[in-house]
Amino acid sequence: MNPDITNVAYLFAAVCFIVALKLMNSPVTARRGNRLAMVGMAVALVVTLFHPDIKPANLPIIAVTVLIGGVLGIASARRIQMTAMPQMVALLNGLGGGAVCLVALVEFLKTGQSSAPPDAVHGITTILSAIIGSMSFSGSLVAFGKLQEWLPGRPITFKGQQTINILLLVVILALALAVLAFGAATLPVFIGLVVCSLILGVSAVLPIGGADMPVVISLLNSFTGCAAGLAGFVLLNTALLIGGGLVGASGLILTLQMCVAMNRPLGNVLFGAVGSVIASSGQSAFAGRQPKSFSEEDAAILLSNSESVVIVPGYGMAVAQAQHQVKEMAAKLMAMGIDVKYAIHPVAGRMPGHMNVLLAEADVPYDQLYELEQINPLFPETDVVLVIGANDVVNPAARYDKSSPIYGMPILDVDKAKTVIVLKRSMNPGFAGVENELFLMDNTVMVFGNAKTTVTKITSALDKY
């Protein structure tokens, strides 16, 4: 195919990607945006098949590979639970990074076969996309393992970890220079470079706590984008350049926005090893207190006697798949003339916006969802706050306890409400591994048990009042 036609098609794809991201600004147009991006991607891929480098003899194997990947991709996308979305994104991101690394490896092998003089830009971008792609691959897999709970969620640290990471980085730089200097004769060195980058990806993500994984995934998303963009330099391909550049930049912006939501600088997230020092200090004024445990009946009485209820859903609700039951309970309360609102913390769930997805799944109308800034002034006038499987985002220690790992994170001020009912499986600390004294306060009662069962029982108990 005429290269001009190919490039026009790539330009069309790029415009689709940009307009798609633009349409993602509003829930009304977001789906159309995603579909537009699909169209752009399809055009870019089809046109690539007509590239002069592609041998017709290889088309069948391309078809089979794409078919297998496509079927697997669609099947897993259909089956995945909405609660497992963060690890799905992590896994797909890792695969993207792996693809970049493999493309870079092949390009490196090709330079060894060609007689053309080595080109510095080609060499540097090949090496960079291999390094970033493989870091993103292994790092994403560790993030996936942590979210899937195959790996412990709490930070895995050991002495001298930072030193080892810095050493790895130095070794990677040295190997990269060696590859640049000695060119294609250095295949083992190039492999060594990839292996070191893979190890660095693992050791950089291991010490980061499970609660911070969304930030890590977002950052690795940006990494893969950058790596894909660099691969665009290697292949002189505008689709990769623009697609990769867009995602590299947007991923970074998104990462920084998440850090702002948690009130922690990015460096602190990456190197702070939150949760490694679990607050075991006995300085709490609530030390030795026992939480008040209520039955579902008692909770139903409290709720039915209130005028305003704010529901704070957390990851525990998501794990128990209780969003539909919560919605039913809310409907019943509203039918009783009680004002019901949902308070959504920016990092509720395990990803920003994750809770909105889950509640949308249960058909909870938008206008009942309130963001942190909107709902916090309303808590003092709220009769009952129902915390369902949320923990760190309602921990008052974030406001004043400087020794707390979550100090400074904006929280939902539920403790200011008249009564707080906390539905929780047990007294285990949350994902960040921090104790929560909200559970021990005078105006707090706990209802222990699986969120789904508890909410169902409360709902049926409400019938009596």
Added chain:
Amino acid sequence: MTLIAIVTIFILAIFVGIEVISKVPATLHTPLMSATNAIHGVVLVGGLLVLGAADGPLMTALGIAATLFGTLNVVGGFAVTDRMLEMFKVRKRSSDK
């Protein structure tokens, strides 16, 4: 393509990325992350080129792996984003309030 043209394209793409993303509401951050994740699957273009030009078992094997990873990234990413956004469909404001 000259080097400067390539660098120009890349840098402008970065700025467009920053500009377009800064306006997305937090509600849509998860679908957005997932959609951008699918878009960087455009590296599949590279995978196709590598597999298409492959000669010999080593290149073919590497090409197959790159293409498979890339396809999973693109197809899985877009499909899962679409599934999420489907639930954000516009509905009339609830009348039960």
